[in-house]
Amino acid sequence: MNIVVDSALLAEALEDASKAISSKSIMPILGCFLLEANHEGLTVTGTDDRATIQSYIFEEHVQIERTGKVVLPKLFLEMLKKINGEVRIESKASLNVIITSRNKEIEMAGLDPEEFPSPPAIVENEHIEIAGKDLKGLFKKVVFAANIDGKDMPIITGANVYLKDGKVGMQATNRHRLSKTEKEIVSGEFGNAVIEARGLVELQKIITDKDNVEFGFSKSDDGQVVYAFARTERFTFYSRVLEGVYPDTQRMSAVPEGITKVEVNKQEFLDSIELIYTLAKEEKSNMIRLDIAEKEVSIRGKGKQTGKASESIVPVNFTGQNFTISLNAKYAMDALKALDGEKVMLIFSGKMQPIFFLSSEDKQSVHVVLPYRTEYS
Known part of the structure; x- marks a missing residue:
């Protein structure tokens, strides 16, 4: 193989393909890239035992002087990022690869392309x-x-x-x-x-x-x-x-009627939980306590050694009964961040039942968090 290509364009293709390469490859060749040049352009492949990504550079963006295949270690990407402008990649009979750019020349040991796993045959209909x-x-x-x-x-x-x-x-x-x-x-x-x-x-x-x-x-x-x-x-x-x-x-994601429904400003609620989480994350459970009533939603948390914190917000709407629930702050934050819209609805259906996070602007999404049985003091 002998090609000339822009280093930034190749680095981008390698970066995409690298997402499939595991940091703990079970075989040395699975920690490498396959570069394959043909008359249609250049294909860069990264793979592990479960996923494969092939990234393409089309013929108009790469000069193919000799078709062929090379396999280079993941380190090639890090080296390429330090090169600007066009780069020539030429394979030798020994499997070694010469990379040249202006006054730079690098020789890297390649692996046998025939040992690189073939991409899966896909029925695409x-x-x-x-x-x-x-x-x-x-x-x-x-x-x-x-x-x-x-x-x-x-x-x-x-x-x-x-x-x-x-x-x-x-x-x-x-x-x-x-x-x-x-x-x-x-x-x-x-x-x-x-x-x-x-x-x-x-x-x-x-x-x-x-x-x-x-x-x-x-x-x-x-x-x-x-x-x-x-x-x-x-x-x-x-x-x-x-x-x-x-x-x-299916049953777990079915939204119940609930004995309590409370609507809050999403960002205000998220900011409050994130503040309490700075203490709660000291505990393995990330536990916070919510005390929810018509006039106030109180969020409390504590750290192992750093103390306690609390914050309150005012609900936008409230129907039903007051309730208290302890749950994982990280799970609650993830659910809030995933929902679209400025307001979120929390639905509570009874003691030790899951709490549902919903949004009127994101009606196709449901997020459910199970409560903790641990008593909060």
Whole structure:
């Protein structure tokens, strides 16, 4: 391979592909990039044992003097960021690669491209077309609620994504909270799949608001979803789906009538919780206490050694009975940040029952947080 390309353009492609490379690769070659030059341009691939990202630089932006493939370590990206202007990348028979730019010359040891895993074969007929801004918005409202680092129940390290009934929907839970959102869209009955939340977080970083995204599932011959994919002009993202039965969250996400409904200014409520959280986060549980009444919503928290804090706000609307609940401040803040609109509604349906966070401007989203049984003093 022998190519000439702008270093900034290549760095951007490498940066996108790097989102698929694990920091703890199970094989040395999975900690590397595959660069493949052909007459259509340059493809940069990053992969691990579960996700793959291919980023594209089209022929009009790269000079292809000799087609071919090279595999370079992730360190290549860090070195490229220190180079300005055009860069030449030339492979040698020994697998070594010479990188030159103006008066700079770097020789890096490459790996055998034939050992680099091939991208998955995707059946692409079951997908929706969605604006990048909308797809990122769906991820933002849900993915944080998954148990990303969990090992005891692997299925909830992912988000349950469904494409059916004219909707794209997502759900995520860590068994102590639940987030769900939907958007009406032209969609066939494509079913659902559990996609690793860590991969969706990385996908969210490389999608731009202006992207037009094809997002969907690739199935095996027996109709089972094997891969999820997202494709734009700039890149293609592939992810294996998680195997297993996702928890039945339908009942948990059903909004109850509630014995109490209280509406508050979202930013005011969020600012108050964030203040108390500076103390509460000293405790592993991040616990705060809410005392909710018609005239006042009181938020209290304490640290292990730093003391106590409290703040009160005035509800916008209140119906029902006064109540007190202890919950995880971080979960409450995440739910508030994910909701659109200036006001949020809290629905409480009884002692030790979940509390629901809703917004009249975001009617397709539901966030549920389970209370603590611990007494607050």
